[in-house]
Amino acid sequence: MMCMTKPALLSGLALAAFAAIPVAAQVQPLKKAVADDIFADHPSMDQNATVMPAADAKPVAAIFAERPIGDASVARLPGGGWILTGTSLRTGARHGVELWRSADAKTWTRVGPAKISGNGIKVGDVSERYLAPSVTVAGDALYLAFSDKTGCARIAIGSAATPGGAFAASPCLVEDASDVSLFIDNDGKGYLVWGGGMIARLVPGFQKIAEAPRFLKPDQTLFAKHPPVGKDWPVRTRIGTRGATMTRDGDKYILVASETTGRMRTATEDLFVAEAPTPYGPFTMRALAVPHAGRGSLVRMDDGKLAAVYNPKCDDGFALFCExxxxxxxERAPDGRLRQAASVITEDSAVAARKPLVTTESMRDPSVTLGGDGYYYLVGTLDGYGYHRPEGGVKLWRSADLKTWDDAGFIWKWEGLGYDFGDNIAELWAPEIKWVERDKTYYLAFSVMERGVGGKTWLYRSTSGKPDGPYENVTKSYFVKGIDGFPFEDDDGLYFLWGGGSIGKLNAKRDGFDGPVRTLVDADGDHVGYEGNGLIKVNGVYFLTGAEWHGPLRTHGTYDMMYGTSKTLFGPYSQRRMGAPHGGHGTAFKDKQGNYWYTMFGNDPTAPWRMQFGLVPIDIGDPASIGVPRIDAVRD
Structure with missing residues (x-):
């Protein structure tokens, strides 16, 4: 059975509100981080964005589906036609190099396998299966680069006018090579490129290499001031791990390579890019150019712009298709780097098709509750990465339909907090608003992070039973040490969740805990999310949500919502699983129609927006799973 369509995600509920939601007309620029700000180069900064889809962006569509292939390579033929090759998978002939040509990149004609011979290779030898072949066209010649059955890199030369004709194979150029490609510069010089970034110039005629191979990686002087740490180390050592190819764009040499990073907690193979003034460098830091692209080459389109081949594997659960x-x-980002154009979407999830709902202010950590009056209420971290004391506070928005949100102004400010931070910097983070039915009022939790000290969380209660307060502190000081407080109402009382899973039942006065504080963990004893935990109960099942980074942390990682389930509040919860990609720190809630949503603000470079409030439709069921619908379910 051919695996040419990726496994479906959860089918999704038929939500009337799935239609694209209009963005507010007024857009306020995000606060710029100051030079000494710890968030100066955070992934949520627009300067790091990989995807910035336009309102009318469309998912990438398959142009070739004649048979399943991987490691696809595409080139332009003289006169504007197209030639394609790749690794043949499962069906049909699997030896040699398969070729297809097309006049319009829509209808393809098979012209392979290529008739390659010479230097020990015989035409039609079924023992020769060439993995990840690539195709290059220069003038009237068509070149096939591949690794033979012994691991030797070869180049076969044929005619671009007759790609189904004979190809003359070179001798072994390099041993133990994989993912071989050929780059021909404007002066006619040829370069063999392979692996994750190996390169060697070829002699004229491309029958042997002219120099010792070298490995291409980012210029190390770029890391002098801010060396990468922790999960970020790959950005220093390489552009990618496989499928390196090179092309030229004006006076820039572009190197692309793919890498599977574990982003989104799936086998996400992304295409990375770096540029240099020469084929040998010095190269820029790597940038993620096309999420989910798989191993792919670059090709020039009819409009003269570059496009990346999109050929994901079926292991990637969020690719639009596979094989x-x-x-x-x-397109070029404002800083000049290459990234996917705003006209396309490369991820198959409801998240990729969403738009922000409040664009007049930056927002992080959004919290929504359905109030006792039938309106929805929203709060979140404002002013970039949190108001610095004594500025600002907690602002409230109100909506009747989850589409239009009205600014109701500040409901809490720093005055009267009753805590002395001295001269230290204190930032207001992660407010959470919750309507508590048994108390007939609203609770407001928020955290204050002190530089060099850590975070503390306060708990306030509306004395009027109204969402705009006034609010009073349930104690005389902070409620708990740690951040990300979350009030949760269960059948037997009101609970308070914070940090990475700490939870306690509030007493009758709500000024302390009635009983011990516990820690919620999954079946492996791990936290479900290291921050931003929340709870929702559906049909007797508790869903514990939380935020986790996956992949290279501050460069190309994904800030995802994870979850675990349990039939009892204190668990243990099921092994944590992916709930909503890019969801991170948010709140799950049920709307008036019985549909479920998750709040999202965009905290990573591959989110469809950054630091603005939006909503993602989620499915809760099975009876204990959370998932996001596929992109076609959102658009129907």
């Missing part, structure tokens, strides 16, 4: 071939157009 077929598409083209993702590229």
């Amino acid at each position: 077929q071939v598409g083209l993702a157009p590229l």
Whole structure:
């Protein structure tokens, strides 16, 4: 059975509100981080964005689906036609190099396998299966680069006018090579490129290498002031791990390579890019150019712009398709780096198709509750990365339909907090608003982070029973040490959740705990989310949500919502699983129609927006799972 369509995500509920939601007309620029700000180069900064889809962006569509292939390589033929090759998978002939040509990149004609011979290779030898072949066209010649059955890199030369004709194979150029490609510069010089970034110039005629191979990586002087640490170390050592290819764009040499990073907690193979003034460097820091692209080359489109081959594996649960071939157009970001164009979407999830709902202010850690009056209420971290004392406070928004949100102004400010921070910097983070039915009022939790000290969380209660307060502190000081407080109402009382899973039942006065404080963990004893925990109960099942980073942390990682389930509040919860990609620190809630949503603010470079409030539709069921619908379910 051919695996040409990726496994479906959860089918999704038929939500009327899935239609694209209009963005507010007024857009306020995000606060710029100051030079000494710890968030100066945070992934949520627009300067790091990989995807910035336009309102009318469309998912990448397959242009080739004749048979399943991987490691696709596409080139342009003289006169504007197209030639394609790749690794043949499962069906049909699997030896040699398969070729397809097309006049319009829509209808393809098979012209392979290529008739390659010479230097020990015989035409039609079924023992020769060439993995990850690539195709290059220069003038009237068509070049196939591949690794033979012994691991030797070879180049076969044929005619671009007759790609189904004969190809003359070179001798072994390099041993133990994989993912071989050929780059021909404007002056006719050829370079063999392979692996994750190996390169060697070839002699004229491309029958042997002219120099010792070298490995291409980012210029190390770029890391002098801010060396990468922890999970970020790959950005220093390489552009990618496989499928390196090179092309030229004006006076820039572009190196692309793919890498599977574990982003989104799946086998996400992304295409990375770096540029240099020469084929040998010095290269820029790597940038994620096309999420989910798989191993792919670059090709010039009819409009003269570059596009990346989009050819994901079926292991990637969030790719739009798999083992077929598409083209993702590229554009230059404001800082000049290449990234996927705003006209395309490369991720198959309801998240990728969403738009922010409040664009007049930056927002992080959004919290929504359905109030006792039938309105929805929203709070979140404002002013970039939190108001600095004594500025600002907690602002409230109100909505009747989850589409239009009205600014109701500040409901809490720093005055009267009753805590002395001295001269230290104190930032207001992660407010959480909750309507508590048994108390007939609203609770407001928020955290204050002190530089060099850590975080503390306060708990306030509306004395009027109204969402705009006034609010009073349930104690005379902070309620708990730690951040990300979350009030949760269960059948037997009101609980308070914070940090990475600490929870306690509030007493009758709500000024302390009635009983011990416990820690919620999954079946492996791990936290479900290291921050931003929340709870929702559906049909007797508790869903514990939380935020986790996956992949390279401050460069190309994904800030995802994880979850675990339990039939009892204190668990243990099921092994943590992915709930909503890019969801991170948010709140799950049920709307008036019985549909479920998760709040999201965009905290990573591959989120469809950054630091603004939006909503993601989620499915809760099975009876104990959370998932996001596929992108086509959102658009129907």
